[in-house]
Amino acid sequence: MTAGATGGIRFAIRPSAEPVPGRRRAQLLAQPGFGQVFTDHMVTISWSAGRGWHDAQLGPYGLLHMDPASQVFHYGQEIFEGLKAYRQASGPVVTFRPGVNAARFNRSAARMAMPQLPEDTFLEAIELLVTQDRDWVPAAEEHSLYIRPFMIATHVGLGVSRPSPEYLFAVIASPAGAYFSGGPRPVSVWLADGYIRAAPGGTGAAKTGGNYAGGFVGQLQALDHGCDQVVWLDAAEHQWVEELGGMNLFFVFGSGDQARIMTPSLTGTLLAGVTRDSLLTLAPDLGIPAIEGAISVADWRQGCASGAITEVFACGTAAVITPVGEVKSVSGDWKIGGGQPGPITMRLREHLLGIQFGQLPDPHGWIHKIC
Numbered sequence: 001m002t003a004g005a006t007g008g009i010r011f012a013i014r015p016s017a018e019p020v021p022g023r024r025r026a027q028l029l030a031q032p033g034f035g036q037v038f039t040d041h042m043v044t045i046s047w048s049a050g051r052g053w054h055d056a057q058l059g060p061y062g063l064l065h066m067d068p069a070s071q072v073f074h075y076g077q078e079i080f081e082g083l084k085a086y087r088q089a090s091g092p093v094v095t096f097r098p099g100v101n102a103a104r105f106n107r108s109a110a111r112m113a114m115p116q117l118p119e120d121t122f123l124e125a126i127e128l129l130v131t132q133d134r135d136w137v138p139a140a141e142e143h144s145l146y147i148r149p150f151m152i153a154t155h156v157g158l159g160v161s162r163p164s165p166e167y168l169f170a171v172i173a174s175p176a177g178a179y180f181s182g183g184p185r186p187v188s189v190w191l192a193d194g195y196i197r198a199a200p201g202g203t204g205a206a207k208t209g210g211n212y213a214g215g216f217v218g219q220l221q222a223l224d225h226g227c228d229q230v231v232w233l234d235a236a237e238h239q240w241v242e243e244l245g246g247m248n249l250f251f252v253f254g255s256g257d258q259a260r261i262m263t264p265s266l267t268g269t270l271l272a273g274v275t276r277d278s279l280l281t282l283a284p285d286l287g288i289p290a291i292e293g294a295i296s297v298a299d300w301r302q303g304c305a306s307g308a309i310t311e312v313f314a315c316g317t318a319a320v321i322t323p324v325g326e327v328k329s330v331s332g333d334w335k336i337g338g339g340q341p342g343p344i345t346m347r348l349r350e351h352l353l354g355i356q357f358g359q360l361p362d363p364h365g366w367i368h369k370i371c
Ligand SMILES: *Cc1c(COP(=O)(O)O)cnc(C)c1O
Pocket: 082, 207, 243, 244, 245, 246, 247, 248, 271, 272, 273, 274, 275, 276, 315, 316, 317, 318
């Protein structure tokens, strides 16, 4: 056993005695899917009110041994993050703006009354895991290693008078294929009806499982109407567009040299996506003005009818940039553009992927080399 040090915390390193054999790993990497296959190792760190962060270790991926009365199972106190490691063409394995994920993790923790994790410990945990499992980072085009840090309340007991005094932080990783084989396919979206995802003062801006748990009913509604994804509207007026279940939305106005993009402002009920933030910076680099604003369902529909809105896309770490081709709702259905991926959508997508995979320069210092 060796140990790595960071910000005062030392990680015990316990490599797996039974890593997946290379041939089997190669088979798994050929068809990884998304979130189905996991690497040989995981990181865990415990926290208690008395000891703070302790027992940091990189060990074999495996089951968590937990008491059924652990607080997370009953009251859902949990947060997570999602980022990727990319194998760049020139060799190194890198991550993209991991410090932004570390900061967002702590904002989620604050909202969910959970302890802060020092950002350098968050980053060190990711670096240790990716370095140990570097052979699991796919080399195929647009494939990556999806990294999932999370924190759960582990205190045993059913009392709810206060947040858990004990937590477990963990990081697992999963090789991920291209979300869409054969290039991105425009998705259809359903405007949520009768349900909301988040309300002012609620947990919508935190990356917490409960937002997903409460949103599945809307996603089922979307599937029932033959749509791929649900779009959430604001809680008060049910007319302002917020985001998808797990992705932010962008609207493209105009075309060619006149094109500009807009995304709903962070009102406190939306999740502040790293991809969203990156596109707000990258688009102007390409000469495409980018603003944050508000768009109603009526404006969306009229904009598509008049041709003012030429493209719409969703964005997030997992699926990068996904064109939206069609909208369905209780008040009517409409198509966007020709139902094909639009040129601005594809240009932004290629530019972002180009930076992440090292084929384009990284003018903003977003790439973080790991190994
Ligand atoms: C994670 C997430 C996003 C996308 O964030 P990225 O940092 O770009 O991956 C958008 N909306 C919700 C609800 C999310 O959970």
